[in-house]
Amino acid sequence: MSDGPAIQVTALSKTFLVPEREAGLKAALRSLFVRKHRAVKAVDAISFSVAPGEVVGFLGPNGAGKTTTLKMLSGLLYPTAGDVRVLGFVPSRRERAFLSQITLVMGQRNQLVWDLPVVDSFDLNRAIYRIPTSDFVATRDEFVELLDLRDLLQKPVRNLSLGERMKVEIAASLLHRPRVLFLDEPTIGLDVTMQRRIRAFLAEYNRRTGATVLLTSHYMADVEALCRRVIVIHHGRILYDGDLGALVGRFTASKTIGLTVEDGAADLSAFGEVIGRDGGRIMLRVPKADATRIAGRLLAAFAVTDLTIEEPPIEDAIEQVFAQEA
Amino acid sequence: MRPWADFYWTSMKTAIAGQFQYRVANYFWMIGMIAEPVIYLIVWSTVAASRGGSVGGFTPAEFAAYYIVWTLVRNMNIVFTPYGWEWRIRQGELSAMLVRPVHVLHYDVAYFAGWKVVIIVLWLPIAVILSAFFHPAFDITPLEVVVFFFAIWGAYLIRSMWQSALGAITFWTVRVSAIFELYFAAELLLSGRLVPIALLPPWAQRIADFLPFRWSFGFPIEALAGELTPEQLLTGLGIQALWIAGGIAVVSIVWRFAVRHYTAVGG
Amino acid sequence: MVRSLRVAWLYLRLGVLNELQYRVNFFVQIVQSVVALATGLAALALVFSYTQTLAGWTQPELLAVLGVYVLVGGLIKMSIQPNMNRLMEDVQGGTLDFVLTKPEDAQVLVSVREVRLWQFVDVLLGAAVLAVAVSQLGEAIGMREALLFAFALTLGGAIIYSVWLIITTGAFWIVRMEFVNELMQGIYQTGRWPVDVYPGALRLGLTFLVPVGIAITVPASALTARLTPPTLLLAVAVAAVLVTFSRWFWIYGLRHYSGASA
Numbered sequence: 078m079s080d081g082p083a084i085q086v087t088a089l090s091k092t093f094l095v096p097e098r099e100a101g102l103k104a105a106l107r108s109l110f111v112r113k114h115r116a117v118k119a120v121d122a123i124s125f126s127v128a129p130g131e132v133v134g135f136l137g138p139n140g141a142g143k144t145t146t147l148k149m150l151s152g153l154l155y156p157t158a159g160d161v162r163v164l165g166f167v168p169s170r171r172e173r174a175f176l177s178q179i180t181l182v183m184g185q186r187n188q189l190v191w192d193l194p195v196v197d198s199f200d201l202n203r204a205i206y207r208i209p210t211s212d213f214v215a216t217r218d219e220f221v222e223l224l225d226l227r228d229l230l231q232k233p234v235r236n237l238s239l240g241e242r243m244k245v246e247i248a249a250s251l252l253h254r255p256r257v258l259f260l261d262e263p264t265i266g267l268d269v270t271m272q273r274r275i276r277a278f279l280a281e282y283n284r285r286t287g288a289t290v291l292l293t294s295h296y297m298a299d300v301e302a303l304c305r306r307v308i309v310i311h312h313g314r315i316l317y318d319g320d321l322g323a324l325v326g327r328f329t330a331s332k333t334i335g336l337t338v339e340d341g342a343a344d345l346s347a348f349g350e351v352i353g354r355d356g357g358r359i360m361l362r363v364p365k366a367d368a369t370r371i372a373g374r375l376l377a378a379f380a381v382t383d384l385t386i387e388e389p390p391i392e393d394a395i396e397q398v399f400a401q402e403a
Numbered sequence: 404m405r406p407w408a409d410f411y412w413t414s415m416k417t418a419i420a421g422q423f424q425y426r427v428a429n430y431f432w433m434i435g436m437i438a439e440p441v442i443y444l445i446v447w448s449t450v451a452a453s454r455g456g457s458v459g460g461f462t463p464a465e466f467a468a469y470y471i472v473w474t475l476v477r478n479m480n481i482v483f484t485p486y487g488w489e490w491r492i493r494q495g496e497l498s499a500m501l502v503r504p505v506h507v508l509h510y511d512v513a514y515f516a517g518w519k520v521v522i523i524v525l526w527l528p529i530a531v532i533l534s535a536f537f538h539p540a541f542d543i544t545p546l547e548v549v550v551f552f553f554a555i556w557g558a559y560l561i562r563s564m565w566q567s568a569l570g571a572i573t574f575w576t577v578r579v580s581a582i583f584e585l586y587f588a589a590e591l592l593l594s595g596r597l598v599p600i601a602l603l604p605p606w607a608q609r610i611a612d613f614l615p616f617r618w619s620f621g622f623p624i625e626a627l628a629g630e631l632t633p634e635q636l637l638t639g640l641g642i643q644a645l646w647i648a649g650g651i652a653v654v655s656i657v658w659r660f661a662v663r664h665y666t667a668v669g670g
Numbered sequence: 671m672v673r674s675l676r677v678a679w680l681y682l683r684l685g686v687l688n689e690l691q692y693r694v695n696f697f698v699q700i701v702q703s704v705v706a707l708a709t710g711l712a713a714l715a716l717v718f719s720y721t722q723t724l725a726g727w728t729q730p731e732l733l734a735v736l737g738v739y740v741l742v743g744g745l746i747k748m749s750i751q752p753n754m755n756r757l758m759e760d761v762q763g764g765t766l767d768f769v770l771t772k773p774e775d776a777q778v779l780v781s782v783r784e785v786r787l788w789q790f791v792d793v794l795l796g797a798a799v800l801a802v803a804v805s806q807l808g809e810a811i812g813m814r815e816a817l818l819f820a821f822a823l824t825l826g827g828a829i830i831y832s833v834w835l836i837i838t839t840g841a842f843w844i845v846r847m848e849f850v851n852e853l854m855q856g857i858y859q860t861g862r863w864p865v866d867v868y869p870g871a872l873r874l875g876l877t878f879l880v881p882v883g884i885a886i887t888v889p890a891s892a893l894t895a896r897l898t899p900p901t902l903l904l905a906v907a908v909a910a911v912l913v914t915f916s917r918w919f920w921i922y923g924l925r926h927y928s929g930a931s932a
Contacts, residue, residue: 581701
């Protein structure tokens with residue numbers, strides 16, 4: 078079990094039957110007895126594998142099949158076709174040994190005991206996951222340290238702020254030291270500081286335990302901070318699986334030139350598409366192949382005090398991927 | 404065995420601590436529930452009076468004893484409602500429960516068992532006040548007390564199992580409230596909740612014999628407030644055990660299919 | 671007053687249109703209402719298998735009480751309960767401010783925002799039971815009885831609305847009020863039987879303190895030729911006192927609420 082991949086997915090598909098409702102009283106009555114269904118392919122024969130200790134970002138627009146895949150990996154959904162192995166287990170069998178080694182965090186889903194102090198929720202998870210007391214205390218204290226939870230432990234959950242609750246929620250979900258983490262939008266709705274905090278904690282957890290992490294997020298910052306590898310999924314298919322840096326290079330045909338000129342009002346539209354002005358700084362989108370040449374011309378034509386050539390933001394790259402698909 | 408005891412004990416502690424915070428709300432809630440048995444008590448006492456003092460062998464004082472014990476049994480009877488599953492599915496709470504390595508139903512059985520401890524403590528003053536008002540006739544033997552203690556927890560388990568089985572229907576269709584209503588109406592009439600089983604027409608009593616309802620309601624009440632023989636008391640516990648075992652069997656089968664269905668179609 | 675009525679009418683229309691989208695609920699409601707009525711009838715039949723009269727009320731007369739109980743219960747579940755529940759949620763969630771910032775009487779607004787159309791099934795069923803009861807009684811129902819009944823029913827509705835509003839206004843002080851539903855339903859159940867059934871202190875409580883007894887028993891009396899002028903006067907007085915007090919208490923509560931949140 079220790080040698081093979083932590084997650085192995087082969088030709089995995091999930092088809093949902095969606096009931097079709099027609100308007101009107103008669104149709105509503107009829108639908109009580111006979112229902113029409115339409116098959117929707119949420120996940121369409123995807124394959125990938127994740128090595129132990131790897132942190133993989135799972136990207137795609139809403140409805141792309143991310144959550145469906147995560148649910149199949151955590152045993153909440155039974156695949157229509159294909160094969161899933163997580164730590165050598167078949168998730169849909171939902172064996173105790175499997176469930177004790179994974180965790181699924183879904184942002185904003187509260188599994189803490191609302192009216193009681195945080196420590197009580199922790200203790201409940203100790204009992205549920207049968208964590209030996211000494212391990213439990215050690216892990217709890219470690220997380221308290223890392224996430225700075227000391228002042229929260231005795232507070233009732235209902236009195237915590239959204240960000241505090243998420244910190245506690247994540248700590249509670251990892252008390253049993255799972256070897257595989259499925260994180261569905263773990264930082265959704267949090268402010269930037271709290272997002273950074275949680276990111277740092279997850280990275281540290283991964284470093285200390287060598288756990289495998291599969292993460293979906295709308296915040297590219299999450300992905301950039303945590304994942305070297307990303308899997309891009311759209312309409313249930315994998316469009317890209319590989320290095321995060323290479324994704325940008327491969328899918329974008331442009332670069333961004335940022336420059337500061339003494340004449341802040343200068344018209345640069347002849348050199349490329351002006352995509353932003355921030356004070357004296359101007360951002361230009363130019364074709365990738367021409368970037369150096371255009372930069373030279375800019376330097377020659379204006380009194381440039383500062384000039385950079387950058388890859389476009391990763392969001393743009395992702396957008397390009399989906400645009401190509403469509 | 405030890406991990407299970409630990410899980411149950413920890414969950415019950417959680418429930419006790421949480422519910423005790425809301426003792427005032429819990430109290431008002433219990434007071435609201437008292438209206439129902441008090442109405443039955445008054446109506447049947449009136450009927451007894453109009454027949455010269457007793458009806459079906461019950462005097463007003465015996466009705467008082469019956470319906471005062473009723474208040475505790477009714478509270479022991481409250482378990483996770485079958486209506487709650489729709490909410491759990493929709494809120495994603497069920498998914499969170501399913502990814503943890505304990506069967507979903509253990510959470511409810513353990514949590515509500517803890518709540519019951521709070522309920523019993525809060526109930527004692529209510530029983531005293533009701534007794535001062537309605538002058539019940541109690542004739543209690545030690546065996547009755549012991550049997551009653553086990554019978555109320557037996558009632559709790561019977562109802563937990565059968566309501567969980569009922570609630571599982573939600574996994575196939577959310578339009579379940581009509582089925583639930585029928586179930587609860589049958590229970591109201593045939594459990595000893597509306598009226599002691601002995602006052603039902605004979606044909607209805609015979610139907611009640613073959614349903615779990617009276618064993619989760621009428622029997623525990625009669626164990627303490629009635630005049631059951633030691634033999635009837637112990638047989639009653641035995642039948643309760645059978646209904647619990649049957650309930651566990653049905654629930655584990657139904658739930659296996661329910662979870663399979665859930666994982667096939669998604670929440 | 672006219673303006674308030676127009677607002678109420680607008681909300682009612684919106685609510686009905688909204689409910690018409692969920693027509694399957696209509697059938698669910700029919701099943702629920704019929705089951706509930708059947709249970710009530712079974713209880714009644716059980717009582718009368720042992721006796722001829724209950725506290726001086728005959729079987730058809732008690733059937734009339736049950737009819738009014740179901741009918742008024744339908745009105746409660748259609749309008750009073752959902753509005754009061756929403757009010758409670760708004761107070762707890764801090765969203766009552768949306769109501770308070772509207773240029774209309776707040777009490778009117780919080781009382782008309784919700785309507786559960788399909789509960790009307792209960793009103794119809796209750797009316798049907800009443801009709802059966804009246805025909806069993808063989809009394810001739812003339813214009814006078816019908817008007818008296820309608821008047822008594824209005825009084826009953828006003829009484830129950832006022833009591834519920836008074837208790838719900840408590841939400842301005844007490845945060846957890848989930849028990850209000852249980853409490854009010856429990857109290858309302860007492861109306862299933864005529865108020866004369868209840869012994870001394872309870873009867874006084876159900877007449878003056880939480881006058882469910884009046885709200886159900888008086889309209890039923892109007893149809894069964896049991897209503898005496900003193901009883902009717904009493905009902906008018908109780909309704910007037912409760913409506914006035916609930917209005918005062920609501921304004922008092924609002925002042926406390928605005929003061930506390932400022």
